[in-house]
Each structure stands twice: as C-alpha cells, then as structure tokens.
Amino acid sequence: MKVVKADLEHVAVKPEQYPTTLLPELALAGRSNVGKSSFINKMLNRKGLARTSGQPGKTQTLNFYEINEKLYFVDVPGYGYAKVSKSERAAWGRMIEEYLAEREQLKAVLQLVDIRHNPSEDDKLMYNWMKHFEIPVILVATKADKIPKGKWQKSLAQISKALDKDPLDPILTFSSETGHGKEEAWKTITKQLKV
Ligand SMILES: Nc1nc2c(ncn2[C@@H]2O[C@H](COP(=O)(O)OP(=O)(O)OP(=O)(O)O)[C@@H](O)[C@H]2O)c(=O)[nH]1
Numbered sequence: 555m556k557v558v559k560a561d562l563e564h565v566a567v568k569p570e571q572y573p574t575t576l577l578p579e580l581a582l583a584g585r586s587n588v589g590k591s592s593f594i595n596k597m598l599n600r601k602g603l604a605r606t607s608g609q610p611g612k613t614q615t616l617n618f619y620e621i622n623e624k625l626y627f628v629d630v631p632g633y634g635y636a637k638v639s640k641s642e643r644a645a646w647g648r649m650i651e652e653y654l655a656e657r658e659q660l661k662a663v664l665q666l667v668d669i670r671h672n673p674s675e676d677d678k679l680m681y682n683w684m685k686h687f688e689i690p691v692i693l694v695a696t697k698a699d700k701i702p703k704g705k706w707q708k709s710l711a712q713i714s715k716a717l718d719k720d721p722l723d724p725i726l727t728f729s730s731e732t733g734h735g736k737e738e739a740w741k742t743i744t745k746q747l748k749v
Pocket residue numbers: 584585586587588589590591592593605606607608609610611612613631632696697698699700728729730731732
C-alpha cells in the first residue's frame with residue numbers, strides 16, 4: 555500500500571478516548587525493544603513518527619495512527635519489561651485487555667518477535683491469549699538483518715513451534731534497517747483488514 559497520509563490521531567488509556575470512526579484497526583504488540591516503533595516508522599515512511607528510544611518500556615498509552623483515512627495502526631505498549639512495578643504491570647494488563655478483548659474495529663494483531671531468539675514466556679502468553687479470543691495474528695520476525703538469510707527459515711520454524719502457531723496465522727521476516735519484508739507485510743495487512 556502506498557502511504558500518502560499517516561498521523562498519530564489518538565492517544566488513549568481508556569475506551570472513551572478511542573477513535574469514534576469505524577475504520578478497521580491493526581494492533582501492534584511485542585516485547586519491549588523488539589523493534590515496534592522502528593517497524594511503524596518503516597511501514598509508514600516516517601522516520602520520527604513513532605518514538606524509537608533504545609530505552610525499553612517507553613510507550614504506556616495506546617497510540618492510534620490513522621493511515622490514508624482507511625485504517626489504524628494501534629501501537630500497544632511493549633510487554634515483558636522487567637523494570638516496571640507490579641501495579642504498573644497490572645494497569646498495563648487492564649488497559650490492553652480492555653482494548654484487545656472488546657474492540658469491535660480490531661481486525662488483527664501483528665505480533666513482533668525477535669528473529670534471533672526463542673519466544674519468551676510473555677510472547678507465548680500474548681499469542682495464546684489472542685488465540686483464546688479468536689483474534690487473527692500476523693507474526694513478524696524483526697531484526698532479520700542481524701542473522702544470515704540462510705538461517706531465516708530455521709528461525710521461523712523454531713518460533714512457530716515454540717508458539718504452537720496456528721497454521722492460518724502468517725509469519726513474516728522483517729528488517730527496519732534494510733526495509734526487507736515491507737511489501738509482504740503491507741500485502742498481508744491489507745488482505746487481513748480488507749482495505
Ligand atoms: N539491526 C536492526 N536493529 C533494529 C531493527 N529494528 C529495531 N532495531 C533497533 O532496536 C532498538 C529498539 O527498537 P525500537 O523500535 O525502539 O523498539 P520498540 O519495540 O519500539 O521499543 P519500546 O518503545 O520499548 O516498546 C533500537 O536501537 C533500534 O534501532 C532492525 O530491523 N534491525
């Protein structure tokens with residue numbers, strides 16, 4: 555998809571602050587530091603739109619990016635960041651759960667995992683939880699430039715196995731560094747969201 559317009563339109567911590575439009579939404583989830591902000595910026599051709607900090611755990615709100623007046627990317631705060639307190643973690647859980655479990659406009663979740671590592675317990679919990687709620691998941695293995703291309707398939711197979719991935723959920727490779735996987739990701743997203 556050619557992105558002609560992309561802006562952060564809504565920042566929410568509760569449902570009253572969600573957009574009132576009926577555009578389809580794609581939520582983006584992943585461990586802190588997995589490369590979510592970099593993914594968003596690359597997909598939207600906008601360098602500084604989503605913050606890339608190198609400091610994990612920064613985003614604590616649901617950020618709605620409206621794209622071409624057709625769909626939203628919803629940036630969900632990264633999970634599995636060790637330094638947040640128990641109460642912060644609980645608040646995070648409630649906010650995310652409220653959104654993921656109840657939002658009508660949510661058509662799919664794009665879950666990012668690092669291609670170099672086996673999925674963490676948090677990755678597995680998140681994936682299983684989405685499957686429990688019957689939300690389609692698009693898995694994206696990030697930082698693909700960090701391992702040789704010859705190892706990609708093996709890593710994808712390992713990740714799929716560890717997550718007990720539903721065969722219907724696509725798994726793609728991506729690099730924000732090189733732009734690899736961008737077209738495929740857009741194809742998969744537009745198909746899933748029917749936009
Ligand atoms: N080599 C390489 N580095 C990447 C890639 N994607 C992200 N990074 C680096 O990984 C670090 C984390 O990236 P972010 O995009 O800030 O990660 P995030 O998931 O948004 O982090 P939080 O804000 O903590 O949720 C940064 O130093 C990025 O430059 C990639 O595809 N390749």
